[in-house]
Amino acid sequence: MRLYLINPRDPLLDITKVKESYWDQYINWKPLGLLVLAGLTPPEWDITVVDENLGVPDYKAMPRPDLVGITAFTSQANRAYKVASEFRSRSVPVVMGGIHATMCLEEALEHVDAVVTGEAESIWAQVLEDVQQGTLNRVYTGIRLEMGKAPLARHDLLPTGYRLGSIQTTRGCPLNCSFCSVTAFNGKIYRHRPIENVIQEFKLIREKYVLIVDDNLVGTRKDHIARAKDLFRAMIKANLGKKWICQATINMADDEELLTLAAKAGCSGVYIGFESPSVEGLVEIHKKFNIQKGGDFKASVRRIQRHGILVAGSFIMGLDVDEHGIGQQIANAANHWDLDILNVHFLTPFPGTRLWKKMELEGHIVANSFPEDWKYYTLKFPVARYKHLSWADMLSENEVCLRAFYSYPRILRRVFGHLLRIRKFITALVIAGTNLSYRSTLRSYREKFQGLNLSRGEAQVRKEPPEVRDEV
Numbered sequence: 001m002r003l004y005l006i007n008p009r010d011p012l013l014d015i016t017k018v019k020e021s022y023w024d025q026y027i028n029w030k031p032l033g034l035l036v037l038a039g040l041t042p043p044e045w046d047i048t049v050v051d052e053n054l055g056v057p058d059y060k061a062m063p064r065p066d067l068v069g070i071t072a073f074t075s076q077a078n079r080a081y082k083v084a085s086e087f088r089s090r091s092v093p094v095v096m097g098g099i100h101a102t103m104c105l106e107e108a109l110e111h112v113d114a115v116v117t118g119e120a121e122s123i124w125a126q127v128l129e130d131v132q133q134g135t136l137n138r139v140y141t142g143i144r145l146e147m148g149k150a151p152l153a154r155h156d157l158l159p160t161g162y163r164l165g166s167i168q169t170t171r172g173c174p175l176n177c178s179f180c181s182v183t184a185f186n187g188k189i190y191r192h193r194p195i196e197n198v199i200q201e202f203k204l205i206r207e208k209y210v211l212i213v214d215d216n217l218v219g220t221r222k223d224h225i226a227r228a229k230d231l232f233r234a235m236i237k238a239n240l241g242k243k244w245i246c247q248a249t250i251n252m253a254d255d256e257e258l259l260t261l262a263a264k265a266g267c268s269g270v271y272i273g274f275e276s277p278s279v280e281g282l283v284e285i286h287k288k289f290n291i292q293k294g295g296d297f298k299a300s301v302r303r304i305q306r307h308g309i310l311v312a313g314s315f316i317m318g319l320d321v322d323e324h325g326i327g328q329q330i331a332n333a334a335n336h337w338d339l340d341i342l343n344v345h346f347l348t349p350f351p352g353t354r355l356w357k358k359m360e361l362e363g364h365i366v367a368n369s370f371p372e373d374w375k376y377y378t379l380k381f382p383v384a385r386y387k388h389l390s391w392a393d394m395l396s397e398n399e400v401c402l403r404a405f406y407s408y409p410r411i412l413r414r415v416f417g418h419l420l421r422i423r424k425f426i427t428a429l430v431i432a433g434t435n436l437s438y439r440s441t442l443r444s445y446r447e448k449f450q451g452l453n454l455s456r457g458e459a460q461v462r463k464e465p466p467e468v469r470d471e472v
Contacts, residue, residue, distance in 0.1 A: 103350070116141075179347065349384055
């Protein structure tokens with residue numbers, strides 16, 4: 001039996017075009033969910049994993065499979081349906097899973113033969129057995145298993161073409177922010193894999209640099225923190241020789257022992273969701289955890305950086321409280337807190353979130369010609385009607401923000417400030433490279449925006465970028 005597991009290409013990412021965007025290689029990682037399913041697949045199945053971000057193959061020239069499995073985030077959905085159509089036209093059954101198919105079940109069923117909702121590990125064996133018996137069902141409902149039952153991912157099936165390896169050690173997030181579908185998909189309970197299992201899989205990853213894809217590696221409670229410390233101690237003992245980055249909340253800065261262990265275990269960067277420069281913004285999206293931590297983010301960021309760990313901050317633009325000037329406000333906050341990297345997203349209503357329900361009820365979802373418009377749901381396009389900002393305003397504010405944070409004087413100050421404080425040349429080089437890369441993406445994003453049909457929005461995108469000056 002022959003099985004193809006396919007990750008559709010991302011509309012904003014192509015790591016095969018290195019000369020156009022070198023640093024895209026460092027924001028793409030292996031389709032881990034597919035590699036986990038491959039680890040659950042019996043040996044009688046011949047498995048091929050296809051990641052279209054490495055290049056789209058000629059599917060017609062490949063041997064005919066007995067089953068195709070496709071996963072997709074929302075922005076990949078339209079491409080996923082096109083891939084499914086290609087195989088279904090040849091009478092090959094197609095099964096789709098992942099967060100988008102789970103949240104948009106009826107839509108997905110129009111394009112594929114079967115949908116697996118939720119976490120697929122619990123039901124994958126049944127899917128394969130039904131295919132072999134010719135009794136494939138339309139819907140399979142996965143349940144949330146204990147992480148101890150998760151298999152080792154088959155990292156050997158995609159051995160080359162990536163700068164970053166990937167691994168998952170926990171699932172679930174108790175924060176339940178209004179814009180995020182993680183809680184709806186993985187639940188509020190913080191589940192974690194046995195540490196020995198994590199170490200075993202780490203050793204299978206060939207890449208030197210690894211992304212730990214957990215939504216919050218260190219958690220929010222004392223027992224979560226204790227588990228993270230035990231994991232880091234095991235990583236140090238195993239001498240893995242890996243450098244890794246993770247996602248966490250700002251509370252990671254509160255425990256000096258945790259930071260020391262993380263750095264010794266190989267942590268080189270942490271991605272933190274600050275979301276809004278204002279308390280009102282945090283209340284709006286229900287990110288009250290950040291408010292509870294007291295708000296001295298500058299001191300928290302500096303404590304993390306003292307251990308040689310870079311801090312990338314994420315913000316959302318387009319909240320109801322955001323008015324003209326929000327771009328500069330975000331840049332000012334990020335500069336004041338001395339963030340190493342700034343990532344700004346447009347408020348995007350993803351299916352399954354409370355934000356989606358709110359905006360749908362209000363009639364504020366403007367990019368709504370589905371499934372075609374799903375390709376704009378990348379967090380980098382305005383797709384809704386915002387309270388105080390038109391689409392053109394959103395693009396203008398975004399450009400003001402990024403130019404203010406990624407001005408040449410600011411980049412130089414960031415790089416040399418790190419060299420003076422931490423004295424790690426390689427890390428300073430990474431700061432310089434990522435900062436310059438973000439600056440260079442301004443023009444490419446502007447070109448992509450101009451290709452978006454804005455007739456459904458409140459305003460047209462300006463043909464020329466707003467006049468802004470680099471901050472000195």
